[in-house]
Amino acid sequence: MKERDYLFEQFRVDRGCLGYVVADPESRSAAIIDPELEMVEPMLNYVFEHGLRPAYVIDTHTHADHVSGARALKSKTTAKIVMHEKAPASCVDIRVEDGDRLRLGELPIKFIHTPGHAKDLISVMLPGRILSADALLIGSCGRTDLPNGNAVRQYHTLYYIYRALPDELLVYPGHDYNGREHSTLKEEKETNPKMLFDTEEEFVEYMERENPGKLTPVYHLADALKANMV
């Protein structure tokens, strides 16, 4: 199956959060990925308009900066919530680990454990695409200074896991602040400054000490974490 052979839709809210709906065109079986609370309505409209049956709601990690719409979607559909096995939330129905797969009819979904921004972060592989969540952003990567972040793990994720994946993969991140929809892994490997550090030590030093000072503070951190861990 190629990237043009299945339904794929990106959803965006003002703060730059990105969510996705993917579906197998034959069986109409769908997965909803990283629904931010404000995306729930538009995502359900899309599902209804396209005659889809949501089988899974996948949260790529325990979000610290916004409230997940996964619980709202679970209550409005028959979809099961999918998260990494380390995710603290008790509403999770299916816990996956590195290399696990699920299927939507003929459409395969593979999970890769890519921690660093969060301990329980999974990237989602689809034919021709990777949904990189906050493990790899366009021209950057997710911060590692929030609870459950770890700069050494993030280095491993970028320099060993992502560098080893094929160049032609289309990269669809969990956030984008510059209005871009996607990038390619080739572009990120060649131009993303977070993928171009010479040593692990320099990367870790930057992520732990220099980066936090340049980032905007996260408002409602405790509230978002609490809501997403239920």
Ligand SMILES: [Fe+2]
């Ligand atoms: Fe995040």
